[in-house]
Every structure is written in C-alpha cells, then in structure tokens.
Amino acid sequence: QKEVEQNSGPLSVPEGAIASLNCTYSDRGSQSFFWYRQYSGKSPELIMSIYSNGDKEDGRFTAQLNKASQYVSLLIRDSQPSDSATYLCAAPRGDSWGKLQFGAGTQVVVTP
Amino acid sequence: ETGVTQTPRHLVMGMTNKKSLKCEQHLGHNAMYWYKQSAKKPLELMFVYNFKEQTENNSVPSRFSPECPNSSHLFLHLHTLQPEDSALYLCASSQDLASGRLDYEQYFGPGTRLTVT
Numbered sequence: 001q002k003e004v005e006q007n008s009g010p011l012s013v014p015e016g017a018i019a020s021l022n023c024t025y026s027d028r029g030s031q032s033f034f035w036y037r038q039y040s041g042k043s044p045e046l047i048m049s050i051y052s053n054g055d056k057e058d059g060r061f062t063a064q065l066n067k068a069s070q071y072v073s074l075l076i077r078d079s080q081p082s083d084s085a086t087y088l089c090a091a092p093r094g095d096s097w098g099k100l101q102f103g104a105g106t107q108v109v110v111t112p
Numbered sequence: 113e114t115g116v117t118q119t120p121r122h123l124v125m126g127m128t129n130k131k132s133l134k135c136e137q138h139l140g141h142n143a144m145y146w147y148k149q150s151a152k153k154p155l156e157l158m159f160v161y162n163f164k165e166q167t168e169n170n171s172v173p174s175r176f177s178p179e180c181p182n183s184s185h186l187f188l189h190l191h192t193l194q195p196e197d198s199a200l201y202l203c204a205s206s207q208d209l210a211s212g213r214l215d216y217e218q219y220f221g222p223g224t225r226l227t228v229t
Contacts, residue, residue, distance in 0.1 A: 034218070043200075043223045046220075049217050051215075088155070099157060099168055103154060104154045
C-alpha cells in the first residue's frame with residue numbers, strides 16, 4: 001500500500017482558472033504536510049507546509065488539511081503557464097519525524 | 113552562496129569507477145538527507161543525518177556510502193555501481209529532527225544527474 005497517494009495527471013487547467021490537487025496519506029500519526037513544485041529537470045522546491053486542520057493561504061496557493069479524512073489538498077488560483085510543473089505531496093512517517101514520504105506527483109499543465 | 117549546493121551537477125561513470133557526490137548547505141540546518149529520484153518513480157529517501165549522526169539507512173546497497181563530517185557537509189561515495197543506479201541524486205537539509213517538532217521543512221539542492229555506463 002502506498003503511503004502517500006496522488007493522481008498522476010496530467011491535470012490540464014486553462015490559464016486563469018483554479019487548479020485543484022489532492023493527496024491522501026495512510027499514516028494517522030503524520031502531523032506535518034508539505035507541497036513541493038518540481039519543474040522538469042529541476043529539483044523540488046518547497047511551496048507550502050501545513051500542520052493544522054483547515055486552510056492555509058500563501059499568495060495564489062492555498063493548502064487544505066483534513067486529518068480525520070487523511071487528505072491534504074493544494075489549490076492554485078489564477079493559474080499561470082509558469083505553474084506548469086509536477087507537484088509533490090509529502091508526509092512524514094508517523095514514527096520518524098522529518099523522514100518524508102513523497103507521492104508520485106501530479107503533473108499540472110496550464111494552457112494559455 | 114545560499115541554500116543547498118551540490119557538485120558535480122552531472123556525472124558519468126563506469127561500473128568500476130569510484131566517485132563522490134558533495135552537498136553543502138548554508139541554511140544553518142542540522143539535518144541532511146540523500147534522496148534518489150528515478151524516472152517515473154517517487155522520491156526515495158536513502159540516508160538521514162541529524163547532528164552528523166546517521167539516523168536512517170533506508171536499505172540502501174553498500175555500494176553507496178554516505179559521510180557527514182559536519183552539519184553543513186554531506187557526501188555520497190559511489191563504487192561499483194550498476195546501470196540501474198542511474199538517477200537524479202538529491203541532497204536536502206532541514207532543522208534538526210527533535211521530538212515533537214513540526215517545522216522541519218526540507219530544502220533541496222539542484223541535484224546530481226548520474227549516469228552509470
């Protein structure tokens with residue numbers, strides 16, 4: 001069983017629309033969650049972290065966490081072509097702080 | 113320099129060669145990590161160091177040998193690799209791994225693209 005699951009995509013989003021990415025995790029002990037953006041051929045770049053249930057907003061990005069349902073999502077508002085990338089969800093193993101497990105990533109393609 | 117740096121950025125090596133990858137972080141962190149990213153596969157955690165002590169070896173073959181001389185530097189020594197070891201090797205750093213801590217965001221270096229021939 002995969003520990004962190006994401007839809008692989010590609011998720012095609014018109015420019016200016018909202019991109020919605022979902023991630024589920026299996027370890028109920030996980031307390032921190034992270035979203036990374038990875039452009040093709042580049043390394044992952046941290047864009048959001050969330051620790052508490054509810055929403056966290058940072059610019060055009062909003063992370064949502066629901067620990068009871070074990071999912072975390074990322075919304076990208078006013079999507080731009082520069083948002084075209086693979087988005088990785090990460091959660092720690094509940095017994096090992098900092099030892100992140102990554103999902104396979106969701107590829108987002110923003111079309112002009 | 114800022115952030116996390118890695119050298120070399122590209123490496124081609126034969127199966128009998130010995131080489132080393134270097135990582136340096138300038139963020140004042142005390143935890144460092146090695147990851148492997150193969151095509152079409154999720155990031156795989158290889159090794160974790162916290163205050164220079166290895167705290168995780170994720171069943172990595174012995175042909176990969178990590179070294180962490182201090183909290184700012186991390187090496188991955190490579191020898192007798194196999195073609196399937198070709199991948200992007202990523203170094204990351206974070207705050208130290210203290211019990212109960214939540215804010216251990218990991219920051220990645222640019223990676224070393226390794227090709228084993």
